[in-house]
Amino acid sequence: MPLLGWNPLAPVLQTVAAFSRHILIAPNAGPDDHRLRPLLALSLSPPSAAPPRPEVLKASRVFSVLAPMSPSVWFGLMGSSLTNPRGSKKRDLKELMHIISRLYPCKECADHFKEVLKANPVQAGSQAEFSQWLCYVHNVVNRSLGKPIFPCQRVTARWGKLDCPERSCDLEGNIDIMPNR
Numbered sequence: 298m299p300l301l302g303w304n305p306l307a308p309v310l311q312t313v314a315a316f317s318r319h320i321l322i323a324p325n326a327g328p329d330d331h332r333l334r335p336l337l338a339l340s341l342s343p344p345s346a347a348p349p350r351p352e353v354l355k356a357s358r359v360f361s362v363l364a365p366m367s368p369s370v371w372f373g374l375m376g377s378s379l380t381n382p383r384g385s386k387k388r389d390l391k392e393l394m395h396i397i398s399r400l401y402p403c404k405e406c407a408d409h410f411k412e413v414l415k416a417n418p419v420q421a422g423s424q425a426e427f428s429q430w431l432c433y434v435h436n437v438v439n440r441s442l443g444k445p446i447f448p449c450q451r452v453t454a455r456w457g458k459l460d461c462p463e464r465s466c467d468l469e470g471n472i473d474i475m476p477n478r
């Protein structure tokens with residue numbers, strides 16, 4: 298049972314999860330601040346007593362690049378659901394979901410997502426199927442967090458191809474990224 302066994306990545310993921318909570322939720326908090334506890338703790342494993350090994354800490358710096366990406370992962374995935382998957386892209390989408398369930402930089406979230414994937418195998422037969430599947434699993438996560446459920450019949454309206462007549466979505470302005478400096 299993986300939840301009770303020792304996961305060699307656990308110290309990395311715990312470090313990254315704590316780091317991301319610090320950055321995103323309470324940058325000024327002390328180490329015992331209650332705001333730094335995980336929002337949702339689905340893991341049954343007891344907290345690791347051993348301090349992370351140096352090489353694990355080094356790896357956690359790499360993982361920390363991925364830390365502040367909770368909403369953007371959904372944004373990216375919804376983006377990837379907009380084109381019709383064919384051949385290897387179907388396999389890639391499935392693999393991508395499993396990679397996210399392994400690398401997502403919050404152990405509780407990753408463990409939960411593995412369970413979600415087991416109960417709801419990825420459906421990527423077509424663009425419509427994949428976006429509906431994605432909407433459904435996002436709602437499973439929403440429900441587990443006590444968030445409102447998104448009406449999946451509105452996925453295309455929310456995420457569909459932008460209609461930008463007369464180049465109204467083009468970038469505008471000066472090439473200087475900080476013109477008022």
Ligand SMILES: Cc1cc2nc3c(=O)[nH]c(=O)nc-3n(C[C@H](O)[C@H](O)[C@H](O)COP(=O)(O)OP(=O)(O)OC[C@H]3O[C@@H](n4cnc5c(N)ncnc54)[C@H](O)[C@@H]3O)c2cc1C
Binds near residue numbers: 370405410
């Ligand atoms: C794979 C995965 C697993 C996660 N597991 C956890 C977890 O276990 N615990 C935890 O605390 N956090 C988890 N998160 C993070 C969590 O889902 C949110 O991303 C985070 O809480 C930020 O929420 P948000 O309100 O900004 O909007 P998000 O939930 O990130 O949604 C972004 C936007 O998508 C739209 N949207 C919302 N629901 C749907 C839907 N069903 N279909 C289509 N569009 C929708 C809304 O317009 C919303 O503004 C997980 C994220 C991912 C990618």
